[in-house]
Amino acid sequence: MRIAVDVMGGDHGCGVIIEGVRQALARYPQVSSIFLVGLEDDITACLSTADRDSGRMEVVHASQVLTMHDKPVDALRKKKDCSITRAIELVKEGRADALISPGNTGGILSAGTIRLRLLPGISRGAIATVIPEPENEFVLLDSGANVECKPHHLAEFAIMGSIYSREVLGKANPRVGVLSNGTEENKGNELTLEAHALLRRLDLNFVGNVEGHDLFHNKVDVVVCDGFVGNIVLKTCESMARAMFGWLRTELMRNPKRKMGAFLAKNAFRTLKTRLDAENYGGAPLLGLNGVVMKAHASASDRAIMNAIRTAVEAINHNLNDAITRDMKYAAPILGGGEST
């Protein structure tokens, strides 16, 4: 198994990403080699003698970097030799089985969609984000790729999310819900009402509409919505968790008695923080592309990169994309084959 890692485009420089690669290579012997894609000089400066001697890291030079300020489409126009595009090409050429990038999400998606193409039956790639709950975790998709969606897009997301939940997160029979403003069947906007009707007809464990109150209480494994709503929900949750921890910290530091309490209970806070830590998941898969593509956070730590590689390994092991292709074939008569975009 060979994996391409775009080592540019992260907030902390390529050293942190290469350290994540080292950890992944140590843990996952099935990964025979990792392509480090980016500016050769920068990469070489980060490599140790042991790295070079391992024979499991291969530097692939890319002369350009697509920054967060660049337009996504520049990955295919002005910056054709950027690390994102080069990493995607390694997958396209069959030299790599998956790619991981902390770079410009839009750039990865647009270059990925054009170069790798979409899986048969899929009309839109989607970002799937795993969100932890006290007793579960759910996949939220689309969490930002597609601002405007049609009902059959949501149905595709449901199929892909369900397979991801089953194959990578290990849920036996993932519960799929459409995010709406109420659980009643007649609640929703035009998009979700039509998507609801479509999902009823698919071979999924469809639980109907879910509302905000159903999240975080182990009621659903796959939450489907358009990328506008998904992005807002994802960022609101991240922001709220951060605010609550900060708020609690401030309150706990107000006097010596509370400080002592916080000290005694510190492992409780730590458990929660660890569980809520997005780095456990390492990255969000871009589902629907004809290739395994993981988006790591721009500020990904070495541990996050290692976990993103782990997730890619699992997606490859479980032939995620074959499963999506198979299920989309069954769904095609209901979705109209996905030929419209």
Place this chain on the structure above:
Amino acid sequence: MRIAVDVMGGDHGCGVIIEGVRQALARYPQVSSIFLVGLEDDITACLSTADRDSGRMEVVHASQVLTMHDKPVDALRKKKDCSITRAIELVKEGRADALISPGNTGGILSAGTIRLRLLPGISRGAIATVIPEPENEFVLLDSGANVECKPHHLAEFAIMGSIYSREVLGKANPRVGVLSNGTEENKGNELTLEAHALLRRLDLNFVGNVEGHDLFHNKVDVVVCDGFVGNIVLKTCESMARAMFGWLRTELMRNPKRKMGAFLAKNAFRTLKTRLDAENYGGAPLLGLNGVVMKAHASASDRAIMNAIRTAVEAINHNLNDAITRDMKYAAPILGGGEST
């Protein structure tokens, strides 16, 4: 000042609501009397001799109750004599200056819109919910009344929310943002992009797009969105706060050391819980109606009802609806007078 309180339709029966009325009467001497609207026998059974002797409670019989399962429109059709409609009529007739109801939100809105009518220039009533942050609080609107919106509706929400924030929450110059999937001006869906352009032209402290990450970090005072998105965001926040507290409690109870820590730090948790408690706000105003209307939570406690009455008193004191009417007049040339719905 006289206020109508629909004492039916709450989860805990009319006794709890009447207790909230008692507390409000004790605290707010400017409230000369409160109409208790509902089934006379039920109400009478809850009244003490002191209540009757006070001369500040007046029972207004309504023979029907609009339940949560009833269609909103039944408040005007099958159940014309329900407590919601009767309370609204007290406002319409000028006998009451405001009304509070814990009942069917859709029913309050539809009966309120038809009977009281909307304020000049306003084309849709909106639910405004106050959400606490560590160092601030923001108004989210619409948080559920209007699933499908047009850009000028969002502009109306912005004007109403800004006035509410200033007059009732005391923000000197409320920062208004459009909830979107990114802060950049070009981020958004068709609705928010057009609303953004409209808001730029209004006399508001418009801070542009806000995203999920901007919530809970004192960056915005009024968050504007359609009722579909608003309802999802509101319920997601409520659900997540509840989940995090439950999660923390479980972790804190795992062993004696943590339990001791939790005991010592208990006031820190209590402060947070109190601050996050929706009952502090008591209810959500339905803005845009030609009358002060507060929706209390169905499960409102006596304290929540008291706080809802307090908020109504503030809205009356600050002539909230006059301010909205005035500002809408200035905005009319930009919004096209709001004559379209």
